[in-house]
Amino acid sequence: MHRFKFVLYRPIQLLPVLIGVSIVTFILVQLIPGDPARILLGAKATPEAIAEVREKFGLDQPLVLQYVHFMKNLLQGELGRSIIYRAPVLSVVEQRxxxxxxxxxxxxxxxxxxxxxxxxxxxxxxxxxxxxxxxxxxxxxxxxxxxxxxxxxxxxxxxxxxxxxxxxxxxxxxxxxxxxxxxxxxxxxxxxxxxxxxxxxxxxxxxxxxxxxxxxxxxxxxxxxxxxxxxxxxxxxxxxxxxxxxxxxxxxxxxxxxxxxxxxLGQLMVSSIFGRDYLVVQAVTLMFAIGVILVNFFVDIVTVALDPRVEM
Missing domain, CATH: 1.10.3720.10 (MetI-like)
Structure with a gap:
């Protein structure tokens, strides 16, 4: 059974990978052209209405603070509210x-x-x-x-x-x-x-x-x-x-x-990118990353089970 000891410490080793994915995803999403508040309100929205929406969703804050706020919510199981669906991001993602x-x-x-x-x-x-x-x-x-x-x-x-x-x-x-x-x-x-x-x-x-x-x-x-x-x-x-x-x-x-x-999730990702729904895009990307990590983790277990000579 010592060959399976990696099952205990491998998840800890994967935490830096998830943090790195979250940072890269956050930066890439911010580089998408367009203002989510303007897209949500339409072309005829007034500057005051746009500013109010940006403040409501925290889009007026510096990027570092936006990321810190995102990670804080993530650790608490709260990913914010979707701009398009006007519902908690976690519930939107769970349905898909x-x-x-x-x-x-x-x-x-x-x-x-x-x-x-x-x-x-x-x-x-x-x-x-x-x-x-x-x-x-x-x-x-x-x-x-x-x-x-x-x-x-x-x-x-x-x-x-x-x-x-x-x-x-x-x-x-x-x-x-x-x-x-x-x-x-x-x-x-x-x-x-x-x-x-x-x-x-x-x-x-x-x-x-x-x-x-x-x-x-x-x-x-x-x-x-x-x-x-x-x-x-x-x-x-x-x-x-x-x-x-x-x-x-x-x-x-x-x-x-x-x-x-x-x-x-794939269709949700596409619609969220076109709608500049940053929080949903980040959440779906993290779900994909977690899925990839879990698949590779499972493959490691199967490999060790099939070949007694392999140790992770």
């Missing part, structure tokens, strides 16, 4: 977490279900027509932009065939699965080819290892060697690659949610 989280998990599950069988089949029959077909799929999938793929899937399955909704999140688990299938499929088609290429290459490398030759010499069945030992040892680099890509997907949901109008 579930669709994004559901979509990410849905997309990753579909990616794994698609990638693992394809990689196993390709490596088992290396050089065959099956292997060539899988390699073509992986190469083509990597080159397809997510936004274009999402639009094409929507045109085919939603508008032409009318099998899935064009947009939305639905109500209830089954409705969520139905509404988010195309967005999740878009994620899986973008993610699975990367996993297939990596897992296939790792499987082929493992098949050439000395321990495989030793097990064959003992008379173990080829299928037992392949699935019981080669596959398990090949999972470690693939799990790490999956963690990196899931971290990328957390930010990439902005595009997919915008294409399918999923009411998640």
């Amino acid at each position: 977490v579930a669709p994004t989280l559901f979509l990410l998990i849905y997309g990753v599950v579909l990616s794994v279900l698609l990638a693992v069988p394809l990689a196993l089949a390709a490596a088992w029959r290396a050089g065959s027509s099956v292997d060539q077909a899988v390699r073509v799929f992986s190469t083509a999938g990597i080159g397809l932009p997510a936004f274009w793929l999402g639009i094409m899937l929507m045109l085919l399955f939603s508008i032409e065939l009318r099998l899935f909704p064009v947009s939305g999140y639905g109500e209830g688990a089954l409705s969520h699965l139905h509404h988010l299938f195309l967005p999740a499929l878009t994620i899986s088609i973008a993610l699975a080819p990367v996993l297939v290429r990596n897992l296939r290459a790792t499987l082929l490398a493992q098949l050439e290892s000395d321990y495989v030759s030793a097990e064959r010499a003992k008379g173990l069945p080829e299928r037992a060697i392949y699935l019981g030992h080669v596959f398990r040892n090949s999972l470690i680099p693939t799990v790490n690659l999956l963690g990196v890509n899931v971290s990328w997907l957390i930010g990439g949901t902005v595009v997919i949610e915008s294409v399918y109008s999923v009411p998640g």
Whole structure:
């Protein structure tokens, strides 16, 4: 169990990362052109009304004081009030977490279900027509932009065939699965080819290892060697690659949610940027950062569990 001791101190090491993310996010948000108070009140607003709104939301204070106020509220679980939604930022963000989280998990599950069988089949029959077909799929999938793929899937399955909704999140688990299938499929088609290429290459490398030759010499069945030992040892680099890509997907949901109008954090981020809703943008960015950190933390745990030789 000593190999898992990093679980105790790793969260403490991640605190400086969150502080750094909050500072960078705060500075970048302030560089967005436009005055939130003027956008909120409209072009015909008087200078007095604009000044009153700026004072109400603390926009008239120096940037250092604005950041200190933001961090103080953050530690107290209070992120201020949204300028656009006129509600507590925390409640606005909380309402959008579930669709994004559901979509990410849905997309990753579909990616794994698609990638693992394809990689196993390709490596088992290396050089065959099956292997060539899988390699073509992986190469083509990597080159397809997510936004274009999402639009094409929507045109085919939603508008032409009318099998899935064009947009939305639905109500209830089954409705969520139905509404988010195309967005999740878009994620899986973008993610699975990367996993297939990596897992296939790792499987082929493992098949050439000395321990495989030793097990064959003992008379173990080829299928037992392949699935019981080669596959398990090949999972470690693939799990790490999956963690990196899931971290990328957390930010990439902005595009997919915008294409399918999923009411998640990505769509909230886009609308808040255009509305100059600084506090919401900061909160969503912090949520993305926390998500990336948690994913990498989970990947570390899985890596140690899969390989007894690894210590964090």
